[in-house]
Every structure is written in C-alpha cells, then in structure tokens.
Amino acid sequence: MPQPLDAAAVRRWCRNALDAVGRAREDIDAINVYPVPDGDTGTNLYLTVESAAQAVAAADTAAPTLAQAVRAMAHGALIGARGNSGTILAQLLRGMAEVIAAEAEPAGPGTLRRALRRAAGSAYEAVAHPVEGTMLTVAVAAADAAERADGTTAEVMAQACAGARRALDETPAQLAVLAEAGVVDAGGSGLVAVLDALDAALSGRAPDASIRDRLGRPPGAHGARTGAPEPDCAAADGAPGDQLYEVIYLLDAGDAAVPALRTRLDALGDSLVVVGGDGLWHVHVHTAEPGAAVEAGIEAGRPHRLRITGLPAGPPRRPPHAARAVVSVLPGEGLAGLCEEAGATALTAHADEAPGGGELAAAILGTRAREVVLLPNDDGLWHAAAAAAEQARAEGVRVAVVPTRSPVQGIAALAVHAAERRFDEDVVAMTAAAGATRFGELAVAERQSWTTAGICQAGDALGLIDGDVAVIGGDLADVAGDVLERMLSAGGELVTLVLGAAAPPGLAARLQAQVRGGHYGVDTLVYEGRQDAPLLIGVE
Structure with a gap:
C-alpha cells in the first residue's frame, strides 16, 4: 500500500538505502573505472548513507517532523561523506531536503518533483567540471522522469527510479572509459540503489532484493574490470609521474568565502567538489599539492576532520617479498x-x-x-x-x-x-x-537518547559491554568499576585495561585493586592507548 512522504518514510528510506548499498557495495567497488584506481566507491557511498541513517535515527528519539528528519539526513550525509561519490550524494540529499523541509507535511508529488530537480541542479553546481555519464547524469534523468509523471507521490517516485535506471544503462555510451571496460558508472549505480530505497519506502513494497544483480553492467556488457577507480565527474590530469592525493575536510566558513576557495582549489587539482552551506562545507579534491589545498581551506575558514590519502596511479609495481x-x-x-x-x-x-x-x-x-x-x-x-x-x-x-x-x-x-x-x-x-575476549568501553553521552540501559542525558558516563550500553552513571570511575564487575561475573583469567586520553587520574590503580580484591587468580595488564574513549576493557 502506498505510504506518505513523512518522517516515518524518511526513516524507512535510510534503512532501505543502508541495506541496499551494503548489499551492492562489492559490486559497485568492482566496477570503478573512472578516473583513478582506488576501488572504494561502493564503500564510500555506504559510509555516507550510514552517517545519514545514524543522524536520522538520533533525531528519531525526539519524534521529529518531516522537515527535521530530512535535515538530519542531509546533515548526517554531509559530515560523513566519503570520497567523491559520497560527497556528491550528500549534496543531492541536501538539495532534496531544502525543498521538502520548506513545504507542508506530508510532501506531495509536486514537492517530490521539485526536490529531485533541486537535488540534480545543486549537485551540478557543486562539481567544478561536470562530465556526462556519471551519477550527475542519473540524477538529472530521475528529475526529468519525475516531472513527466502523473499520479501519487509513490507513482512519481517509481517513474523517477525507472528514468534513473535507463540513464544508468546508457552511461557507457556517454563515457568512453565505461564502454571500454564494459560497465556502467559506479556512482550512478549507487544512486540508483538510494533512489530505489525511497521508492520502496513510499510504495510500501519490500526493498528490491535483486538490485545488486542489475548494478554492475549495462545490457549486453561482458566482463568487469576489478580493482578499478573511484568514479568522478572530472578526469585526473596531473602530470605524468605526479603523486596525487585525495584531500577531504569539513570547513567552517561563510558562504562569501567559498567562490574564492573553489577557484584556488580548481587551480590545484581536479575532481573538485564543494558541498554544503549555512556555514558548514565538505571539500573534496584530488591534487599533487595537498599542503596547498589545506592552506586554501585555512584561508577560507576553519578546516577540520582532515583526511589526506595517496591515490594509486596504476597497478602496484613492487612485488611482495x-x-x-x-x-x-x-x-x-x-x-x-x-x-x-x-x-x-x-x-x-x-x-x-x-x-x-x-x-x-x-x-x-x-x-x-x-x-x-x-x-x-x-x-x-x-x-x-x-x-x-x-x-x-x-x-x-x-x-x-x-x-x-x-x-x-x-x-x-x-x-x-x-x-x-x-x-x-x-x-x-x-x-x-x-x-574469546569480551570487550567493554567507557564513553560520555553527547546528547539525551534511548539506550539498552535506559535514557541517558548529555554528559552521562556510559559503560558498554560487547557494544551495548549496560551502565549509565554520573562518574566515569564508578561506571568503569561496575562494567568490569559485570564482565568478570562470567569468569576470566586476564583483564586488559587500555587508558584513553580522558581517563580519570588513578583509574587503572583503582580497577587493578578491584580485580585483586575480588577475583583471585585473574591477572591485569594496563596500556596507555591515548585513544578518544576514556577506557577500553578486555576480559579473556
């Protein structure tokens, strides 16, 4: 039965997309042939969708409106975007969110048509040098098909998906490198999976379990080249022998600073995508001058979450030894x-x-x-x-x-x-x-939320056992002692304590004394891990 486009549909959309991209991830990774051989587009899209889904799930604790849900989805995708494809997907989701959040709930077919058009337009604007035959082409085709469609919101979305799939099949005719390899565009394949997930959320049908079977190749194509590159919307054109780097960072900057940043980065490299707005931007560029790319961000505002990764120029030359x-x-x-x-x-x-x-x-x-x-x-x-x-x-x-x-x-x-x-x-x-090693962890709650141990407030000390919250308290040391006692209740011969940068003074000595006093024959090892979590615990 068709469902309205409301906050519940956004939650279903995120769950469906995470499952669909997760199932198709390996196939998408395997067909990357444009433009650099780093072979992780499916993984980058998955991590981007995962960040969006987590943001929506966190917003769900406060029973969000449709506007709050789509904004959370777009923000989560922006801060968690990975790679060129993930960055473009974040902008597509942001474009949809801008339209949907501004209109009445639930969103009708007209709103959906405008949202898909805004998504495609904003993504084209974010890419320095758009190229046809990529996920941008697929996004435009989805918007075109939606504008031609009549009927309910679900029916419009179904037609948008059909248009996106047709465009994906045609990408090899638009980009020679795809035709040569006998594959369709990898980023476009991921976008089809995300759009299909929204279609399933609105139509009421189960997500398409066969989607991975139609992701990798156009009709009649044979073979796929593995270990191939991340799709992009601009070809790599560094000088022969240059080592290229993928530079990614979030940037706190005003809108007025972004045009000059784009110009500076465009001169430094290619595959440039700058997405975001309202003071927060996600910057992605491939360049042989990573230092200069970071300096450009510093001049524009405050870069953070910086990642610099060397891009392979081709098959590895060094044999294993x-x-x-x-x-x-x-x-x-x-x-x-x-x-x-x-x-x-x-x-x-x-x-x-x-x-x-x-x-x-x-x-x-x-x-x-x-x-x-x-x-x-x-x-x-x-x-x-x-x-x-x-x-x-x-x-x-x-x-x-x-x-x-x-x-x-x-x-x-x-x-x-x-x-x-x-x-x-x-x-x-x-x-x-x-x-055979049970694991525990201390953390500090960032916001009020539901957990497996009840409701926590911002600033509460959380004790996790095997990934689930088991203890909520006000004092990190007290929670650590409770977690350790629970973990040892099932027995153990060795306790490993890994102290984080924020571990309370004297915590290791207190926990060692607790083990000696109540658990005869159990040894304790302590390491200075300097990780973000105040404490990691292992019990073997």
Missing part, C-alpha cells in the same frame, strides 16, 4: 606503538575519521607481504575491510579479515599470532583468541 604481515586498525597512538612493537603494521584512526577501503588496501599492499591478516577492530569498519581485502586479493595477496570488533580483541588476536604456522592455522588461532 615478506612471508606474512598483520595490519591492525587502532584508535590511538599508544596502541599503534604497541602494535608496531609486536611486529604488526598499525593504522591509526579516530572515531570521526575511520579509514576507507582504499586506505586499508594501501596499508595491506604497503606491507609487501604475500599473506596478510587484517584486524579492523571495529564493527563499523567491516565493509571497508572486506572491500580492501578484495582489492588486495586482485593484486595477488592472500588476505584474511579477522572479525575483531574492538581494539582489545585485536590485542588478543595479535598476542597469539605466529608467522611460522600455516596461514589458515594462524588465522583460526587469532580468530579464536579474539572471539
């Missing part, structure tokens, strides 16, 4: 140093700057090892880790991803790593060690 390596993603410099002392490669990541598939793949290939074990140490990195492993395997590296959900599980896995064992045996031992 080491037998086996371990790559571990860790949230603090202290843990990274501990990992490196153990002989592993550490990739430091903070909570608001998680690495993408391209960065993880570069770390794997950078070990120059024939066999690599990847420890993501975070549930949120699973898709990026899987994409990185697939990309590295295409280059002849044997990769296993151990599903570690916390840094303490990564520590436990690394502790039993033995390079002299057969690869499969080593992976099994590391997986078993990680699985």
